[in-house]
Amino acid sequence: MKPRTIMTLVFWMICGILLIVFYRANQAQMTAFIQFFGLEMTIVQLWFISLLSSVFVCFFYFGIKRMGDRKKIRLFQEDKRAFKELGQSLLSVQNLMALGEFGKARVALNSLPLEASYKAYLQAQCLQGQGNLSEALKSLKEAWDLGSDLAGFELVEALLKTGKEDQATKILDFMLEKNPEAVRPRKLRIDLAERKSQWERALELLEPFADQDPAFYQEKQPALLYEHLMSHFKLSKLGRKDMDDLQKLQKDHPQFIPALLLQSEVYFEQGDERRALRTLEKGFETTGHPEFLSRLELYYLEQGRPEDVLQIYRQMLAKNDDPVVRFQTGRLYKKLEMTDESLNILEPLVKQYEGFTQLGLLVADGKARRLKYEEAYKILRNAVDPKAENTASLQCRSCQTYHVKWSARCNQCKQWNQLDSAIRLLKEKEPDHNPIYY
Numbered sequence: 001m002k003p004r005t006i007m008t009l010v011f012w013m014i015c016g017i018l019l020i021v022f023y024r025a026n027q028a029q030m031t032a033f034i035q036f037f038g039l040e041m042t043i044v045q046l047w048f049i050s051l052l053s054s055v056f057v058c059f060f061y062f063g064i065k066r067m068g069d070r071k072k073i074r075l076f077q078e079d080k081r082a083f084k085e086l087g088q089s090l091l092s093v094q095n096l097m098a099l100g101e102f103g104k105a106r107v108a109l110n111s112l113p114l115e116a117s118y119k120a121y122l123q124a125q126c127l128q129g130q131g132n133l134s135e136a137l138k139s140l141k142e143a144w145d146l147g148s149d150l151a152g153f154e155l156v157e158a159l160l161k162t163g164k165e166d167q168a169t170k171i172l173d174f175m176l177e178k179n180p181e182a183v184r185p186r187k188l189r190i191d192l193a194e195r196k197s198q199w200e201r202a203l204e205l206l207e208p209f210a211d212q213d214p215a216f217y218q219e220k221q222p223a224l225l226y227e228h229l230m231s232h233f234k235l236s237k238l239g240r241k242d243m244d245d246l247q248k249l250q251k252d253h254p255q256f257i258p259a260l261l262l263q264s265e266v267y268f269e270q271g272d273e274r275r276a277l278r279t280l281e282k283g284f285e286t287t288g289h290p291e292f293l294s295r296l297e298l299y300y301l302e303q304g305r306p307e308d309v310l311q312i313y314r315q316m317l318a319k320n321d322d323p324v325v326r327f328q329t330g331r332l333y334k335k336l337e338m339t340d341e342s343l344n345i346l347e348p349l350v351k352q353y354e355g356f357t358q359l360g361l362l363v364a365d366g367k368a369r370r371l372k373y374e375e376a377y378k379i380l381r382n383a384v385d386p387k388a389e390n391t392a393s394l395q396c397r398s399c400q401t402y403h404v405k406w407s408a409r410c411n412q413c414k415q416w417n418q419l420d421s422a423i424r425l426l427k428e429k430e431p432d433h434n435p436i437y438y
């Protein structure tokens with residue numbers, strides 16, 4: 001029995017007891033009261049009858065309710081069974097697909113009571129598996145028309161795979177028109193704009209992410225703006241607004257190397273060499289990135305004034321014995337056939353930066369020139385990774401690959417602004433020698 005039933009019965013019993021107490025106290029009035037209704041009963045009989053009827057009502061009510069519940073449970077179990085069967089069939093379809101039995105999977109799919117859009121979507125996957133791309137595209141289109149956004153994205157990807165960028169663009173534009181807030185089509189659309197070098201459009205599409213997904217915006221915006229400016233620079237049509245944008249880019253992202261380098265290129269292009277060189281020096285001061293030094297070096301070597309850049313290096317080293325400058329200086333000495341100077345400056349680095357191949361090679365070569373073959377051999381054995389690129393002094397922060405030439409974007413992992421001095425990255429990887437324990 002449920003607590004509610006018991007409560008009802010207890011309530012009636014208490015009522016009866018109170019009634020009896022009341023009856024004893026006012027017997028004459030109560031008898032008159034009952035007789036008024038034409039009844040010939042004692043109060044106990046009256047109470048007993050009402051108790052019985054309430055019990056009956058309770059059982060009747062709960063009995064009916066319980067029958068209803070039973071029916072619901074039965075229906076639910078039937079649903080569950082059907083759902084389970086559907087799930088198992090779906091699983092077997094997926095298994096067939098995983099086994100590469102796409103024909104069988106398609107037949108099995110046909111008899112499943114699935115939502116039409118989802119069915120078309122799965123059909124498309126099977127067709128794709130069978131290598132029937134054009135039919136798969138049709139099926140995906142059907143699924144998308146039936147309202148499956150998932151199929152829409154697959155459709156876009158399939159179109160991109162088959163080189164139909166224009167159609168993919170149309171679908172994405174339609175999706176964005178339907179729902180401008182949608183994140184995924186917008187991101188894909190940005191990728192497409194990037195792929196087609198439509199930097200302005202990409203920047204425009206990126207704008208809403210400034211509030212919606214600031215991390216994504218911060219990651220994308222400088223690169224896209226840089227590409228946009230660079231495309232104008234290459235066509236010699238950098239306008240007033242572009243120059244302002246470039247300034248702003250440097251201000252907002254002082255560690256974004258490509259923008260600083262572009263600024264110096266712009267000054268060189270304008271014939272303002274003093275400012276161009278100043279920009280390179282300042283670029284190194286703020287970022288410590290070796291590309292600024294390499295460009296300074298290149299300029300002075302082309303001018304036939306290596307002494308000037310050596311002078312700059314010496315000043316920098318006097319201020320701060322930065323291994324990046326040290327390596328750069330030693331390498332330049334080596335280039336200028338100043339073997340002793342090169343050895344002097346590079347040798348102290350060897351022990352600390354074992355594993356940096358180019359450094360090991362430079363020092364070993366110097367030693368060999370001084371006929372110290374034994375030492376040269378030792379350095380080569382310890383410091384040189386035979387698999388590493390001999391002339392690479394830059395390394396990607398993101399994918400660790402080595403690079404000979406600097407580029408704004410790593411050509412391996414496609415990440416922006418990741419190439420840095422291999423020396424600096426080796427040092428960053430070193431564990432802290434003096435950890436502080438509290």
Ligand SMILES: [Zn+2]
Binds near residue numbers: 412414
């Ligand atoms: Zn990389």
